[in-house]
Amino acid sequence: MSERPTVLFVCVRNAGKSRMAAGLMQAALTRRGLPDAVAVTSAGTAPGGSVNALSAQSLRELGADIGGEPPTALTPAMVADATVVVTLGREAHVDPVPGPRFQAWDTDEPSTRGIEGIDRMRLVRDDIAARVEALLDDLVGQTRGS
Numbered sequence: 001m002s003e004r005p006t007v008l009f010v011c012v013r014n015a016g017k018s019r020m021a022a023g024l025m026q027a028a029l030t031r032r033g034l035p036d037a038v039a040v041t042s043a044g045t046a047p048g049g050s051v052n053a054l055s056a057q058s059l060r061e062l063g064a065d066i067g068g069e070p071p072t073a074l075t076p077a078m079v080a081d082a083t084v085v086v087t088l089g090r091e092a093h094v095d096p097v098p099g100p101r102f103q104a105w106d107t108d109e110p111s112t113r114g115i116e117g118i119d120r121m122r123l124v125r126d127d128i129a130a131r132v133e134a135l136l137d138d139l140v141g142q143t144r145g146s
Helices: 017-031 053-060 076-081 117-140
Strands: 006-011 039-044 084-088 101-105
Touching: 006 017, 006 076, 017 039, 017 053, 017 084, 017 117, 053 117, 084 117, 101 117
Parallel strands: 006 039, 006 084, 084 101
Antiparallel strands: none
8 A cells, every 4th residue: 555554543532532542642642743644543433522521631741732622433444444343442333344454442541540630531542542553653763662
């Protein structure tokens, strides 16, 4: 495929995990000097009204902003047009179609260990960030920068 890859991150509300993954991937692309190497999108199977404030705060700590646009509804065209579709968490489900590669990330859920608030969101963020870096390594064939 000669076109740049497209990654679609999906969660239920497109207010937290999928938005964090998209923001983290875009930040990693920029940090690597490859801001346009991968098209990055996110959507929700039942989108909420706004981005989760703690998700946005945890990404601002790393210099990434995910609060600019409201959550987006997942469409069949988004799925069909993606190179990779990543569902985050256990609740979101996307029916596979021919073409894209599908991944399900069962992300860390610190609340099951009694960790809440911004501490919870930082752990979720860090789990997603590690997965994003590995996916990006796979897509662009470049090792992580420091």
